[in-house]
Amino acid sequence: MLTRLAIRINATLERYFPEQRLFLKSDHGTHFLRLRPATQAVAVTVGALGLAWTIVATALIMMQTIGAGSSREQAQRQGEMFEHRLTLMSADRDDRAAEALRAQDRFNFALEQVSSMQEMLLASEDRRRELETGIDVVQNTLRRTIKERDEARAEVDRLTLALNQEAGGATEMGRMRDIVATLEYLTGTLARTARERDAKEDDAEASRALLIAAENDRRALELRHDAIFARLEEAVTVSVEPLEKMFQAAGMDPDDLISTVRKGYSGQGGPLTPISASSMGGALTPEEIRANAILKSMEEMDLYRIAAFKAPFALPVTSNAVRWTSSFGRRNDPLGAGSRMHEGTDIAGPYGTPIYATADGVVIHAGWQSGYGRLIKIQHAFGVETRYAHLSQIRVEVGQKVSRGDRIGDMGNSGRSTGTHLHYEVRIGGTAVNPMNFIKAARNVF
Structure with missing residues (x-):
């Protein structure tokens, strides 16, 4: 029964794929290889599938390449916009200082x-x-x-x-x-x-x-x-x-x-x-x-x-090659731990970017802390504390007095982090507040 089915299939395909014979000549004689219509149909089908797969794979690779190029261009545009905003903020700060x-x-x-x-x-x-x-x-x-x-x-x-x-x-x-x-x-x-x-x-x-x-x-x-x-x-x-x-x-x-x-x-x-009253008592x-x-x-x-x-009215990072990646408030945990409170703001940049103190104060912690990685804590006046986390290097010691603008460390990827960035916190009386309140408020004066 299978032989008759094969014969019917070959007869049907004979119109499209006539039987071919491939002759092979050697020193010992001449041999031939017969290619039946079903064999040719199978070979053509396999070749067509291979060609289709090659076309689809090539299209997917090209789409990914185009998408990656768009993401880079978008990131570059965002970086240029951030640099422009930083330039405007710096010019406005200089104007305020000159006016003062x-x-x-x-x-x-x-x-x-x-x-x-x-x-x-x-x-x-x-x-x-x-x-x-x-x-x-x-x-x-x-x-x-x-x-x-x-x-x-x-x-x-x-x-x-x-x-x-x-x-x-x-x-x-x-x-x-x-x-x-x-x-x-x-x-x-x-x-x-x-x-x-x-x-x-x-x-x-x-x-x-x-x-x-x-x-x-x-x-x-x-x-x-x-x-x-x-x-x-x-x-x-x-x-x-x-x-x-x-x-x-x-x-x-x-x-x-x-x-x-x-x-x-x-x-x-x-x-x-x-001015005091006169000696005559008037x-x-x-x-x-x-x-x-x-x-x-x-x-x-x-x-x-x-x-x-x-008070911390300054930016912890002055480099133009950075961008703000996460703000203060509740967010989805980047490591998949659900929704949780983010008690600071994140600034991403190149590995080793200088980190500066945002106000005068005293270093109360300079070392490793779970989750924060390499962490620096600075105690300022009025019960204000600032934190600088995920550092690659710490350049200060506990008890050291620092001034605004002093370099205290380098940006890194230590601790619970998904990439190179600075996690910057401001706390008043032990309670975390939005650091952008200080940064935005300072734009009107400095």
Whole structure:
């Protein structure tokens, strides 16, 4: 039955694949190899399948190659975009720093003007007091002169009455001579007194004019002081408000920061010492109260500057050849352990990329820790701690003091990691917070 089936199949395929004979000639004779239609059909089918498989495999390889090229181009575009953003952030930081320097220069210049204006105001106040004292002296002298004139007139009247009532001893001629001499003396005294009175009145009028001029100068000086104070207050406000917003955006209370920094930097002295009341026990003037408020704002600005360097307002990686791969928050575990909390942010880059401290602090851990691999922990002020994990090399020791920008290690792939990157954490009071809050807040100032 199988033979008949084979014969039918060969007969059917005979139209498409005629029987072929392959002759092989050798020294011992001639032989031939017969290729039946079924054998030819099987060979053609196998060849077609092989060709189809080759075409499909080639197409798959080409698709994978094209896909890999697209992924590389996309990664390159993302890298270029990240480099562009970093360039913009750096330029913005430089502009902010330059603006802060210019504001500081304007503030120093305005402070010098305030000092000069205050000296001029004190000198004007001294001249005003001297003029007031001179006017009082002139008025007292004028009163005393008028009183002496009245007393002289009363004495003339008394002498005249006494001469008229005098009797005996003196002759009429003697009485007349005495009267004439007395009148001449009194007339000279009255004329001299009148001249002195006129001179005192002229001096008093000149003193009044000087007093009016001094009062006008004082008012003009007050207006200039008011304009300078307004510029100073504006400059201080422009400098302090961005710092307050930066700390608030990072989730830190500015009042607590100022209080903490002031405890560690409580010394006073120099030109920023607050203005105190005078030794005469008088109250502070409005200008002095206003100046004290500006000095207080300047002190707060300086304390904010100190706090900014003690808090992690900087990037741990400055290289342009990096990219942000994972942010803070819940995510699917890259090693397939389900959904879990990611307490930092990941920055991928070349192996050995330098890692820098983001603020001043003290190293409290520098070694291997399960999951983190090679890990560095730095304790900063205000209860802030930063962590740098998966390092390839650690360049600091426990107890070492570091400053912002100091190189502390190199990027690696140690610990529980799927590739070369830095795991960067910020903790406040032991609780992990989003590091991007600090990085984004610092863009408005640095």
